[in-house]
Amino acid sequence: MQRALTLYQTNIGKKAVLALTGFVLVGFVTGHMLGNMNAYLGEEALNGYAETLRSVPALLWTARIALLIAFPLHIYTAISLVRANRAARPQRYAKKEELVTSVAAKWMPYTGLLLLAFLLFHLAHLTFGWLPNFDPTNVYANFVSGFQNPVYSAFYIVGNLALGFHLFHGVWSMFQSLGASHPKYDGYRVDLAIFLSAIITIGNISFPIAVLAGVIQ
Amino acid sequence: MSDKTFKMTLHVWRQSGPNDAGKFERYECPEVNPHMSFLELLDDLNERLIADGQEGIAFDHDCREGICGACGVVINGVPHGPQRRTTTCQLHMRQFINGPHEVWVEPFRASAFPIIKDLTVDRGAFDRIIQAGGYVSVRTGSAAEANEIPVPKKIADRAMDAAECIGCGACVAACPNASASLFTGAKISHLGLLPQGQPEREDRARKMVAQHDAEGFGGCTNHNECEAACPKGISVDFIAQMNRDFLKSMLTAKDDVPNRK
Numbered sequence: 509m510q511r512a513l514t515l516y517q518t519n520i521g522k523k524a525v526l527a528l529t530g531f532v533l534v535g536f537v538t539g540h541m542l543g544n545m546n547a548y549l550g551e552e553a554l555n556g557y558a559e560t561l562r563s564v565p566a567l568l569w570t571a572r573i574a575l576l577i578a579f580p581l582h583i584y585t586a587i588s589l590v591r592a593n594r595a596a597r598p599q600r601y602a603k604k605e606e607l608v609t610s611v612a613a614k615w616m617p618y619t620g621l622l623l624l625a626f627l628l629f630h631l632a633h634l635t636f637g638w639l640p641n642f643d644p645t646n647v648y649a650n651f652v653s654g655f656q657n658p659v660y661s662a663f664y665i666v667g668n669l670a671l672g673f674h675l676f677h678g679v680w681s682m683f684q685s686l687g688a689s690h691p692k693y694d695g696y697r698v699d700l701a702i703f704l705s706a707i708i709t710i711g712n713i714s715f716p717i718a719v720l721a722g723v724i725q
Numbered sequence: 726m727s728d729k730t731f732k733m734t735l736h737v738w739r740q741s742g743p744n745d746a747g748k749f750e751r752y753e754c755p756e757v758n759p760h761m762s763f764l765e766l767l768d769d770l771n772e773r774l775i776a777d778g779q780e781g782i783a784f785d786h787d788c789r790e791g792i793c794g795a796c797g798v799v800i801n802g803v804p805h806g807p808q809r810r811t812t813t814c815q816l817h818m819r820q821f822i823n824g825p826h827e828v829w830v831e832p833f834r835a836s837a838f839p840i841i842k843d844l845t846v847d848r849g850a851f852d853r854i855i856q857a858g859g860y861v862s863v864r865t866g867s868a869a870e871a872n873e874i875p876v877p878k879k880i881a882d883r884a885m886d887a888a889e890c891i892g893c894g895a896c897v898a899a900c901p902n903a904s905a906s907l908f909t910g911a912k913i914s915h916l917g918l919l920p921q922g923q924p925e926r927e928d929r930a931r932k933m934v935a936q937h938d939a940e941g942f943g944g945c946t947n948h949n950e951c952e953a954a955c956p957k958g959i960s961v962d963f964i965a966q967m968n969r970d971f972l973k974s975m976l977t978a979k980d981d982v983p984n985r986k
Contacts, residue, residue: 515975519904519944520934520968589944593902596943598836602736602749603829605802607953609901616946681947687969689962 519592522585523685529582530678532574534704537671541711547724551648558647583624590617612677619670626667633660655719664716672709676701727822730756734827735770737782740840747840749829759819763806764789764796766818767830783843791815791956794891797898798844799831804895804954812893812956833894835903837940848894850940851908855892857936858929859912861921874920887915889957899954902943907951909937910967911959917970927978930970 515521543561546553561568606614632638634650643649655661679701683689688697718724733754740747752770761769764786771781787795791812798813800806806816821828830844838846876884888911896907913930916922922929945964952961 511975515972518934518938518971518975519906520971521975523944523946523968524972589946593904593943593946596836596903596941597834597901599834601799601802601831601834602738603799603802603831606948607803607899607950609948609950613946613948614901677947684947684961684965685945685968687965687967687972689965689969691962694962 519589520685522589525585526582526589527682527685529578529585530682532578533582534675534679534682536571536575536578537675537708538704541708544715545711547648547651547715548718551646554648554651555646579627583620586617586620610677612673613681615673616677619674622670623667623674626663626670629663630667651715652719652725655716655724658720661716661720665713668709668712671712672705675705675708679704727759727819730758731822732826733757733766733821735766736827736829737844738831739782739843740832742842743839757818757821759817759822761818762789762814763798763800763816763818764814783841783845785845786814789814792891794893797833797893797895799829799833799898801825801828804833804898805893805956809953810956810958812891815956833898835894835897835942837903837905837942838894838897846894848892850942851892851894851905853940854905854909854933854936855912858925858932859916861916861925863921876919880918884915884918887911887918887959887963890915890955890959891957893956895954895956896951896959897942899950900943900945901948901950902946904945904951905937905940905942906945906964906967907955907959907961909933910961910963910965913970914963914966917966926970927974930967930974931978934967934971 516525543557544554546557612619633642633654634647637644637650639654641650641653655664680697683697715724735752735754736749737752738747739750752774754766754770757766764784767782767784775781784798785795787793789796791814794812796813797805800813800816805811805813806820808816808820832838832840832844832846833848835846837850838848840846890908890911892908894905894908897903897905900906913933916929917926947961949961952959
């Protein structure tokens, strides 16, 4: 235990925690997106899928507990790392040219904060049902009526674009932080990052667009 | 190669001491010879400043052949300037013939590299990271036969790639987090790859990483700016190697190493 706490005090230990919690969260968003594809199969399919999840409480709560641990740990660790990293350069350069870093890497803290805001909105909207016109018995109806609201849809689209950027840097970075690097396989880390961030973003954004376009109604 | 001189304007960071706020001073260089190195441009400017009764600009330099790691300033936002894989002393003014002709010169900025004066920073933190574990303990006696311990060629090459690090600090200067991960990773790896480095490998990773953090360097967030700015092109693969050695050591080593300060 002492060893684990000492490890968490180091930059590398914190990055390992970010990588491992990130791994759980990547698994979650992938499953979440794939599950929601049921919306394209119609009301019965999506509601049936939702019912299936609820009918296995052990599975649902294992996932929820994993997320309840991973999310706060990921967020807290990221904030403490960003603070330490900012403190390491108290005086900025008058002129600074970036050579190779990506927008995704640079915006990591901001896409992260945007995702947190989006997550809270998303939970209030479709999990807790705090927003108007929520029917606790019909997931499909909430899905459609929610996305028919262009303001909600816009927030979902922006939130998922942020997710895409966050995932792109996060997925390949996860391997590097855990020391999983080999010249033979390093290219695949980036390929995987592009693939996952692209399919998850495109999949998720397709839902509000499909509702607004009348494909799902 | 043209021998024609050209004009340049320098904005150089002047700071009289560690506690001075510091500011940019503007200097005109009417005759920049394209064969000069960047340091010679500063030498030339200093001669004129001193002849004029002003104080010369303080900057670090030693071998002036790109192998010692003493020199290094941030030129227009890039450590060691615009030419890749080149130290400031080996950066020649011919690189600037077609511009830019207005250049900002700043010291490496990091809380772990306090400014001593003008462009000179204290990189003692690197020495302390090395002291923490960047060595192998060897029983002395008559010199051992060099080829007694077999080292595969590929491993030797890779260790040499890491050992190319000259400890200039450009990685820290380039990193958005002022992290010294590339330096520390290179130093941990070049010994950790070789058979002679194995007995102390785990301790080394833990002690050097602990010292890195204690010095106030930031953490790696995988921007890879360090690799791009490194005059020796040290690969970020060595940061992964450090992460691997460090995590393994923390999770499996038997003795505890206290944080050094």
